[in-house]
Amino acid sequence: MPTITYHQPGGDTQVIELEKPDRIMQAALKNSVPGIVGECGGQAMCATCHVYVREEYLDALPEIGDDEEEMLEVTASERDERRSRLGCQIEVGGSGLEAIEVDVPEEQV
Amino acid sequence: MGAQQTQNQSSSAAADQGTRGVVIIGGGQAGLQAAASLRSEGFTGQVTIVAEEPGLPYQRPPLSKDYLKARLTDGSDGADGSAGTSASPLPLRGEAFFAEQDIELRTGTVATSVDRQAKTVTLADGTVLGYDSLVFATGARNRELPTPGIDLPGIHGLRTLADAEQLGAALDTAKNVVVVGAGFIGLEFATAALARGCQVTVLEFAPRPMGRALTPLLGDWFAGAHRDLGIDLRLNEGIASFEAGDDGRVALAVSTTGDRYPADLVVAGVGVQPNDQLAAATGLETANGIVVDARLRTVDPDIYAIGDCAAFPCVHAGGPFRLESVQNATDQARHVAKVILGADETYEDLPWFWSTQGPFRLQMANIVRADDETVVVGDADPAHPKFSVLCFRDGILAAVESVNMPSDHLSARKILAAGLEITREEALSAGFSLRAAYKERTQPAAVV
Ligand SMILES: Cc1cc2nc3c(=O)[nH]c(=O)nc-3n(C[C@H](O)[C@H](O)[C@H](O)COP(=O)(O)OP(=O)(O)OC[C@H]3O[C@@H](n4cnc5c(N)ncnc54)[C@H](O)[C@@H]3O)c2cc1C
Ligand code: FES
Numbered sequence: 001m002p003t004i005t006y007h008q009p010g011g012d013t014q015v016i017e018l019e020k021p022d023r024i025m026q027a028a029l030k031n032s033v034p035g036i037v038g039e040c041g042g043q044a045m046c047a048t049c050h051v052y053v054r055e056e057y058l059d060a061l062p063e064i065g066d067d068e069e070e071m072l073e074v075t076a077s078e079r080d081e082r083r084s085r086l087g088c089q090i091e092v093g094g095s096g097l098e099a100i101e102v103d104v105p106e107e108q109v
Numbered sequence: 110m111g112a113q114q115t116q117n118q119s120s121s122a123a124a125d126q127g128t129r130g131v132v133i134i135g136g137g138q139a140g141l142q143a144a145a146s147l148r149s150e151g152f153t154g155q156v157t158i159v160a161e162e163p164g165l166p167y168q169r170p171p172l173s174k175d176y177l178k179a180r181l182t183d184g185s186d187g188a189d190g191s192a193g194t195s196a197s198p199l200p201l202r203g204e205a206f207f208a209e210q211d212i213e214l215r216t217g218t219v220a221t222s223v224d225r226q227a228k229t230v231t232l233a234d235g236t237v238l239g240y241d242s243l244v245f246a247t248g249a250r251n252r253e254l255p256t257p258g259i260d261l262p263g264i265h266g267l268r269t270l271a272d273a274e275q276l277g278a279a280l281d282t283a284k285n286v287v288v289v290g291a292g293f294i295g296l297e298f299a300t301a302a303l304a305r306g307c308q309v310t311v312l313e314f315a316p317r318p319m320g321r322a323l324t325p326l327l328g329d330w331f332a333g334a335h336r337d338l339g340i341d342l343r344l345n346e347g348i349a350s351f352e353a354g355d356d357g358r359v360a361l362a363v364s365t366t367g368d369r370y371p372a373d374l375v376v377a378g379v380g381v382q383p384n385d386q387l388a389a390a391t392g393l394e395t396a397n398g399i400v401v402d403a404r405l406r407t408v409d410p411d412i413y414a415i416g417d418c419a420a421f422p423c424v425h426a427g428g429p430f431r432l433e434s435v436q437n438a439t440d441q442a443r444h445v446a447k448v449i450l451g452a453d454e455t456y457e458d459l460p461w462f463w464s465t466q467g468p469f470r471l472q473m474a475n476i477v478r479a480d481d482e483t484v485v486v487g488d489a490d491p492a493h494p495k496f497s498v499l500c501f502r503d504g505i506l507a508a509v510e511s512v513n514m515p516s517d518h519l520s521a522r523k524i525l526a527a528g529l530e531i532t533r534e535e536a537l538s539a540g541f542s543l544r545a546a547y548k549e550r551t552q553p554a555a556v557v
Pocket of ligand 1: 134138139140159160173246267269384415418438463
């Protein structure tokens with residue numbers, strides 16, 4: 001089963017098993033993972049689904065789209081050039097990426 | 110200090126009245142955020158949300174966008190190859206949130222009356238809730254069309270998850286779709302129906318789409334762009350009646366010009382009306398929404414209104430205004446939480462909005478006015494648009510509309526929120542970009 005692991009700034013960790021493919025933001029909202037807001041509903045319009053992807057998963061990620069790129073410039077917590085992504089733009093399960101671990105930033109709004 | 114005060118009040122009230130604290134009527138974008146913000150601001154009293162709709166509160170914007178995309182049976186990718194279009198609604202917060210934050214969520218019931226003397230709210234199921242502070246976050250409902258035949262099966266509105274579920278299913282078999290009203294929801298639905306292979310006609314009474322919200326320039330641009338996509342957009346043409354076919358379902362839409370359009374599915378998107386009836390019955394002032402002051406408070410100092418239902422003095426619109434957007438709902442909710450906890454600040458957040466219509470991502474920063482002077486920056490070719498319409502008042506940048514230009518939109522939001530001045534002359538100069546202008550204004554002066 002595909003999994004998404006969310007590491008909180010305080011050290012807590014939540015592992016979500018996906019019954020079907022889902023995106024990092026959407027799965028977080030459905031499973032009440034704190035620290036991911038998703039205010040625009042996944043349209044790459046708000047940057048409140050910012051996550052830092054852990055190093056070992058970076059190679060498997062899809063490319064950053066233009067919209068995502070522009071949104072990443074305005075995240076509430078500082079962008080990490082390598083690891084910052086929008087959680088609403090990354091799908092886990094079914095697209096070659098079966099597991100991922102992300103760090104949730106301190107701030108989203 | 111404010112928090113302390115409210116806490117004391119609520120605990121002393123709790124002694125003689127049972128449960129007291131903050132009651133929020135409405136479990137939408139605004140109501141949920143108000144509850145969440147009360148907790149994140151440190152409020153420890155009782156927080157109760159009364160929500161008419163069943164199930165977990167959800168986000169509305171995807172209902173007219175991702176939610177309508179074709180879905181495979183496993184609920185994964187859409188037919189267009191876009192990732193992760195899941196058939197389930199997107200909750201505003203997960204189930205665990207309510208227990209963790211000690212927020213009582215009463216779903217599937219409505220608040221039916223408010224007693225301002227006793228400070229109680231009565232629900233349809235008979236429950237009586239006491240409050241110290243009451244927040245109306247009742248949202249809006251679809252405006253009803255008085256058109257003959259409007260009750261025929263096959264004619265829908267699009268406001269709730271239940272609406273979107275019906276429409277998503279109807280799109281599996283629909284062939285001829287008629288959309289009444291070329292506003293945001295109508296056009297979002299129209300592009301979704303087009304992508305699902307339907308023939309789509311949009312009837313709009315006004316001379317241009319999204320007329321109330323966009324500059325005439327961008328409205329005209331969208332009229333052309335949507336026609337290029339293949340939507341049959343009929344302007345200056347309203348709906349006169351609907352006619353049924355042999356099966357008793359809608360089959361035909363007849364317009365005010367007498368033209369007849371085949372229709373097996375109709376969506377009426379002709380705007381909304383605020384849910385302000387309960388507030389009016391409570392003796393609060395209403396005028397196209399529940400009237401509140403700049404602190405989002407009604408004439409009753411313990412009662413507030415936020416989101417789609419609230420008519421507030423908007424500094425950016427220059428008068429009383431009601432805004433229907435996620436930004437307005439969430440920012441007003443954050444504000445009201447602070448006011449309830451004792452802050453004495455007026456609400457002045459910059460309005461912004463987005464809409465996704467097929468290949469067009471529209472974003473607006475601030476409210477445009479009909480007499481704004483406009484400057485277009487970027488490439489407005491409908492085949493691959495990437496541009497912004499800059500709106501000037503007295504020669505100074507006042508609002509920005511962007512198509513597929515999120516960096517312009519975000520720069521505009523920052524420029525306008527910070528009160529930085531961009532002149533029309535500057536915008537007309539070669540190579541001007543909002544992002545560069547913003548960076549230039551905010552970079553620390555170079556050390557000489
Ligand atoms: C299909 C759709 C797409 C949208 N797309 C966008 C978009 O792309 N961008 C954007 O910025 N905005 C969009 N919006 C607008 C945005 O969703 C609203 O502005 C926002 O939801 C307003 O939040 P609210 O809490 O004020 O009202 P709502 O979210 O409508 O919530 C109010 C709730 O209160 C309930 N209620 C009413 N009366 C009572 C009562 N007496 N007792 C109990 N409950 C009651 C209602 O049933 C409702 O669930 C869209 C709206 C729709 C419908
Ligand atoms: S949810 Fe808004 S950018 Fe991802």
